[in-house]
Amino acid sequence: MLKKAAPLFLLLIALLLTSCWDAFDPGEMLHVWAIGVDRGLADKWRLTLLFSSLEELTGGGEDAGVSRQERSSKEDTIVIDAPSFFTGIDMLNSAIPRRLSFTHAQTIIFSEELAASGLVDNYIMPIIRFRQIRKSARVLVVKGAAQDFLEGVAPFAGSSVSEDLQFLGRESKNTGLSPVVTLNHFYTALNSPYYQPIATLAALNDFKSLPKEGEPWGTQFQTGGQYLAGALPRAGEGKVEFFGTALFRDGEMVGELNGDQTRFLLMVRGEFRRGFFTMEDPKQPDLIIPLDVRALGEPRIRVKLQGNKALIDVAVRLDLDLLAVQSKLHYEQQPLKGLLEEKFQTIVRTGIEDVIRNCQSLNVDVFMFGNHTTKDFLTVPAAENFNWNERFQNAEITVEVKAAIRRTGRQIVL
Amino acid sequence: MIQEGKFGIAEAMWLVVFTSAAKVFFTSPATVAALVGTAGWYMTLISALTALLGFAFIYLLLKRFPNCDLAEIFELALGRPLGFIFTGLLAVHLFFAATTNLAEFGEVIRIYVFPLSHNWYIVGLFILNVFILSRLGLETMARLAKLLAYPMLLGYLTVVALGIQNYDINNIFPLFGSGLKKTVLAGIVRCSAYGEVIILAVFAKSFQGLENIKKEGLISLALAALLVSFSLLLFTLTFPYYIAKEITAPMLEMAALIDYGSTLQRVETIFLFIWMISTLISTTVLFYSFVWLYCKMFRITDKKPIVLAGSVVLFATSLMHTDVISVILGEVEFIRKFGSIPFFVLPLVALIVAVIRKKGVNADA
Numbered sequence: 001m002l003k004k005a006a007p008l009f010l011l012l013i014a015l016l017l018t019s020c021w022d023a024f025d026p027g028e029m030l031h032v033w034a035i036g037v038d039r040g041l042a043d044k045w046r047l048t049l050l051f052s053s054l055e056e057l058t059g060g061g062e063d064a065g066v067s068r069q070e071r072s073s074k075e076d077t078i079v080i081d082a083p084s085f086f087t088g089i090d091m092l093n094s095a096i097p098r099r100l101s102f103t104h105a106q107t108i109i110f111s112e113e114l115a116a117s118g119l120v121d122n123y124i125m126p127i128i129r130f131r132q133i134r135k136s137a138r139v140l141v142v143k144g145a146a147q148d149f150l151e152g153v154a155p156f157a158g159s160s161v162s163e164d165l166q167f168l169g170r171e172s173k174n175t176g177l178s179p180v181v182t183l184n185h186f187y188t189a190l191n192s193p194y195y196q197p198i199a200t201l202a203a204l205n206d207f208k209s210l211p212k213e214g215e216p217w218g219t220q221f222q223t224g225g226q227y228l229a230g231a232l233p234r235a236g237e238g239k240v241e242f243f244g245t246a247l248f249r250d251g252e253m254v255g256e257l258n259g260d261q262t263r264f265l266l267m268v269r270g271e272f273r274r275g276f277f278t279m280e281d282p283k284q285p286d287l288i289i290p291l292d293v294r295a296l297g298e299p300r301i302r303v304k305l306q307g308n309k310a311l312i313d314v315a316v317r318l319d320l321d322l323l324a325v326q327s328k329l330h331y332e333q334q335p336l337k338g339l340l341e342e343k344f345q346t347i348v349r350t351g352i353e354d355v356i357r358n359c360q361s362l363n364v365d366v367f368m369f370g371n372h373t374t375k376d377f378l379t380v381p382a383a384e385n386f387n388w389n390e391r392f393q394n395a396e397i398t399v400e401v402k403a404a405i406r407r408t409g410r411q412i413v414l
Numbered sequence: 415m416i417q418e419g420k421f422g423i424a425e426a427m428w429l430v431v432f433t434s435a436a437k438v439f440f441t442s443p444a445t446v447a448a449l450v451g452t453a454g455w456y457m458t459l460i461s462a463l464t465a466l467l468g469f470a471f472i473y474l475l476l477k478r479f480p481n482c483d484l485a486e487i488f489e490l491a492l493g494r495p496l497g498f499i500f501t502g503l504l505a506v507h508l509f510f511a512a513t514t515n516l517a518e519f520g521e522v523i524r525i526y527v528f529p530l531s532h533n534w535y536i537v538g539l540f541i542l543n544v545f546i547l548s549r550l551g552l553e554t555m556a557r558l559a560k561l562l563a564y565p566m567l568l569g570y571l572t573v574v575a576l577g578i579q580n581y582d583i584n585n586i587f588p589l590f591g592s593g594l595k596k597t598v599l600a601g602i603v604r605c606s607a608y609g610e611v612i613i614l615a616v617f618a619k620s621f622q623g624l625e626n627i628k629k630e631g632l633i634s635l636a637l638a639a640l641l642v643s644f645s646l647l648l649f650t651l652t653f654p655y656y657i658a659k660e661i662t663a664p665m666l667e668m669a670a671l672i673d674y675g676s677t678l679q680r681v682e683t684i685f686l687f688i689w690m691i692s693t694l695i696s697t698t699v700l701f702y703s704f705v706w707l708y709c710k711m712f713r714i715t716d717k718k719p720i721v722l723a724g725s726v727v728l729f730a731t732s733l734m735h736t737d738v739i740s741v742i743l744g745e746v747e748f749i750r751k752f753g754s755i756p757f758f759v760l761p762l763v764a765l766i767v768a769v770i771r772k773k774g775v776n777a778d779a
Contacts, residue, residue, distance in 0.1 A: 013542065021530040131526055136673040170675055184580075184671055188657050374587035380451040380655060383588045 030098035033162035034107040035133075036146030037123055039114050040081035045123070047088045048079045048109075048147040049100070050161060076161065077150050085127055102132035107165045108139050108183060109146040112246075112253065115199070121190060121251030128187050135184035138169045141246040141253060143203035143230045149240075152204045156238035168242045172200070176266050176275035177225060177259035178242040190251055193384050194370030198265075201244035201256055203230025210235045219286040223278055225259030249364045257355065264351040267316045268367045270298040276323065282343045283336070284327045291344065292321035293403075303372045305386075310395040312369055316352070318403040320344065332408045341403050349401040356397050365392040423630050425556035426614065426621050428563040429699060430634035433610040435641045436696035439665050439689040440518050441742045442607070442750075443649050447658035449600050453591025455647035460601025462639030465608035468758030469631045472615050475765045477624055478774030484615040484761070485710035491768035498711055500760050504612070505707035507749075507756035509728070511610075512700035514745040516540060516732040519693045521741055522663050527686065537732045540694065545725040547698045548705060549718065552617055555702065559695050566691060569684045570641075574648060576672045576681055581651035591655070606753025607642070610696075611635055615761065616703045662738075665689075701728055 036048035053076055078096065082088030089100055108127075110120055127133055142149040156164050172178040178200045189197035210233045227233075229243040245262045247255040257265060266272035274294045281287040296317040304311040320341070325331050331340045359366055370388035377383035446454035472484075479487040484504070489497030520537045528536060547555055591597055611634060614627050621627045645665060649658060652668045661667050669685035672678070705724050709717045735741050768774050 013539070020528060020535060021532065022528045131529065134670060135667065136671055136679065166676070182671075182673075188654060191656055192654065193656065368584075371582070371584040374584060377588040378590045379588050379593050380591055381593075 024099070028099055029101045030096065031104045032100055032102050033104060034109060034150060034165060035102070035105055036109040036111075036142075036150045037114060038111045038146045039117065039119070042081035043083050044081075045083070045085065045088065046079065046081050046145075046147060047085065048077055048150045049092070050077050050150045050153075051100075052076070052160070052162070077147075079147055079151075085123075086130070102130070103134070104162075105133055106137055106162060107169070108133075108137050109149060109202070110139070110141050110199070111146045111149075112141055112143055113145070115141045115246060115248070115253035118250070118252035120248070120253075124183075124187055124190060124251075128183070133183070135182060135187070137183045138165070139181045139183055139186045139199045140202040140242070141199045143201070143228075149202070149204055153240055154238075156240075164238070164240060168202075168240060169200070172242055173273050174275070176263040176272045177244070178202075178229075178262055179245050179266060179269075179271060190248075192370070194365075194374060194388050195368040196250070196364040196366050196389065197248040198366045199246040199248070199253075200242050201229045201246050202240065202242045203228075204239040205230050205232055205234065205241050206239075207235040209233045221280050221285070221288065223260050225261075225263060228256060228258050245366075247359065247362060247364050247366055249362065254364060255358070255362050257358075260351060261355045261358070264348065264355045265366060267295065267318075267348070268299055268301075268314055268352060268356075270295075277344075277347075279344055279347060281325075281327050281329070282339050283329055287326040289325055289327075289331065289340065290323040292323050294319045294321075301369065301372045303369060303376065305373065305376045308391065308394075310369070310373060310388075310391060312372075312395055312397040313400070314352070314397060315400045315402070316348065318344075318348065318401065320403050320405045321407040322405060322409050324409070331405070332412060337405055341405055345401045345403045348403065349399050352399045352401070353397075356399070360393045360395070363390070363393045365389060369395065369397075420620055420622055421553050421556045422622075423626055423633070425560045426626070426630040427634045427637065428559040429556045429695070430611055430613060430630065431638045431641065432559050432563070432692050432695040433613065433699045434608050434634070434638035435645075436515075436689075436692035437607060438642045438645045439663070439685075439692060440522060441662055441746065443646055443664040444659055444661050445742065445747065445750075446600075446604075446646065447650070447653075447655050447664075449592065450597045451591030451655040452586050452588060452650055453594075453597040455586070455643050455650055457591075457597045457601040457604070458607065458642045458646055459639055460598055461605045461607050462635055462643075464602050464605035464754075465611060465758070466632075466635055468605060468609070468754065468762070469611050469635060471758065471762045471765055472612060473624075473628055473631065475761050475768070476615055476618055476627060478765070478768055480624060480775060481619070483618040483710075484612070485707055487615075487768075488760075488764055491764045491771070491773050500764065501707050501711050504616075504756045504760060505704050505711065507753065508700050508707065509704040509724075509731075510745075511749055511753070512697050512704065512728060513731040514741065514749055515693060515697045515700065516728065517735050517741045518746060519697070520732065521735075521738040522666075523690075525662055525738070526666060533733055534729075537729060540697070541725050541729045541732070543694055544698045544701055544728065545721065547694070548702045548721045548725070552620060552702060552706075555695065555698055562691055562695070566688050569688050573669045573672070573681060573685050573688075574644075576674070576678070577648060577652060577668055579674070580668070580671050581648065582654075583651065585651050585654045586647070603754070604750045606750055606757055608635055608638060609753050609757030610700070612757050612761070613699060613703050616706060701725075 030051050032049045032051045034050040038046040040046035080088050080092055082091055093100055153161050155161050169180055172180055179198055181199050186197050186199060189195055209231050227243055229241045232241055243259050245257040245265060246253050263272060263275055272295050277291045277293050278288050281289050296319045300315040302313040322331060330336055373388055374383045450457050475487055479490055485501045488500040492500060516537055520533050523536060611631050614621060614631050621630060649664050649668055658664060666682055666685055669682040672681050705717055705720050709720055
């Protein structure tokens with residue numbers, strides 16, 4: 001009997017499995033790529049959602065007579081003021097002929113104003129529970145309103161905005177000029193008794209920083225990393241910039257770091273991989289030497305607690321490749337090689353020390369030193385009672401940087 | 415007399431490992447993190463050692479009554495009425511464990527994967543598989559467990575290896591978590607996490623001799639402890655304790671965090687298969703053990719009607735909870751705290767009584 005009924009039974013199961021309540025037609029979904037959050041005017045929150053164009057879904061696009069470049073960016077965003085994120089979704093679902101899906105949301109954007117008001121904590125707490133939003137989504141703080149950012153963002157050289165945001169996030173691993181902060185990192189730091197959160201600083205560049213006339217630049221040296229997002233002196237394609245770091249204390253944005261400072265921060269956090277640095281030629285200060293800098297493993301951080309004080313030793317090791325030597329001096333060999341290495345070590349060491357001092361003045365341990373203090377305690381209550389986040393400002397921190405030139409590019413001047 | 419097939423050491427071992435280790439994929443790691451902080455990964459080793467001690471008593475009991483399974487031993491050692499009660503208590507506990515497994519699975523999968531599907535639908539489909547497997551018997555379950563073990567292990571190791579990008583060694587400090595005393599105590603109390611090793615005694619006749627049972631018990635306990643401890647360690651390395659304690663399905667979230675750009679992400683789908691299959695085997699073994707003991711208690715020779723009726727009852731009881739918290743903090747915690755009584759204390763009492771009453775092969779010694 002059972003054997004006879006088996007085929008029917010299997011058919012029944014197959015039918016049941018294909019039509020559960022969670023089944024959906026992909027054509028009915030509207031995939032949100034980025035979520036912008038501002039303080040609202042008509043209600044508590046202003047949500048701006050960036051989604052893929054329905055023209056693509058319906059086979060429109062350029063065939064419909066409108067190219068991606070020509071299409072207004074407003075066509076790809078929708079804005080609503082709502083009392084909560086979830087009510088906002090329902091409100092939008094009743095106004096748009098698709099069901100919103102956040103399973104592909106890669107970026108969460110907060111306005112600087114919202115971040116500085118300390119409301120991010122209120123906002124992150126609810127969405128972390130939402131199963132559709134992945135914790136690997138990137139967290140950005142933008143200059144100006146998140147709505148303006150998402151509405152103003154235009155695809156770069158024919159790509160899509162969502163791709164651009166993803167690629168910019170990834171590319172920062174190769175420059176070190178902005179951190180890669182996921183929702184998981186941000187939320188963990190927000191709740192950590194041992195360190196404070198950071199977020200990527202982003203902005204749209206209006207290209208006004210690029211002077212159109214004036215005196216040509218002289219020989220004065222600049223690193224190129226002294227800017228904040230939105231202020232790079234450039235023009236042309238792609239308005240979006242990820243440059244610098246937003247610093248938080250207990251959920252409130254209290255400061256920011258420029259590109260250079262971000263690199264130094266990431267070196268201590270062990271998140272700096274690689275970047276091109278430009279330094280003055282030690283022998284001819286009017287000329288420069290660009291270097292390809294790579295982190296040689298994780299930084300060594302040793303924390304010693306003496307009573308209520310923490311003594312922290314930071315050791316950063318870097319590998320350098322010579323990219324160009326304008327002065328044509330033989331920096332490949334001793335004694336100039338050692339001189340260049342020493343000079344670069346000093347630049348990085350003082351850079352790191354300055355950033356640490358800056359963060360200590362704000363009392364934000366964004367270096368995650370507190371995580372290393374936990375080794376000195378046997379139990380969680382003892383570690384938490386030490387109250388690291390309040391003690392960071394009084395920590396004595398010494399920095400050691402070791403940098404060595406390993407390669408000399410395509411030239412070996414002997 | 416109802417009979418089961420016979421199978422080898424590997425099959426038996428994987429059967430016990432699946433049944434014991436499946437719980438690490440549920441909410442238990444979060445509960446452990448809330449309880450002992452960073453010390454969960456070695457707390458579970460303490461639990462395994464305690465369970466090993468419990469298994470030693472079970473082994474001594476089986477040794478005293480060769481060629482008998484646990485239900486028969488209870489009867490021989492304690493007499494029919496008390497043996498009946500002991501078998502009944504164990505059977506009820508196993509059924510309760512199966513129910514809780516299923517209820518927890520249904521709730522957690524609704525949170526992460528099927529939020530709109532009804533509980534009865536998810537649990538119903540699951541029960542259908544439990545029913546089919548139970549009809550096919552223990553040998554099929556054991557062979558299925560072994561067959562699936564290797565691809566599942568491969569999937570597990572893949573997820574573990576890919577997760578390396580999120581591991582932070584600092585997360586395992588402070589080493590003693592919420593305190594060494596608390597950790598040791600919790601480890602001992604929660605030894606029921608490995609109590610499923612008792613199925614070796616429940617189906618003792620299917621395992622081809624006492625020496626095999628001993629080997630299977632030791633290997634499966636060691637392997638299950640290794641898997642659970644390793645998973646908890648990786649979980650601790652990924653999520654600091656203050657975050658770990660608030661995650662509903664930590665292992666799933668651990669897999670979901672894996673992101674190697676557009677090349678490789680969303681690997682939690684591999685994990686979902688591991689989770690579902692291990693839960694299916696675990697629940698089926700627990701349920702089938704109940705059916706087996708029930709039939710023994712009432713001397714029922716045909717287990718098929720009991721499998722059908724039991725499945726219906728299992729379905730109903732799996733839906734009888736008010737909310738997910740009542741499952742996690744109520745039912746699951748009840749099993750962890752008091753599960754050692756039916757799993758280890760009852761066999762120990764039977765052993766003591768058998769020695770006092772001079773029952774079994776060493777009676778004349």
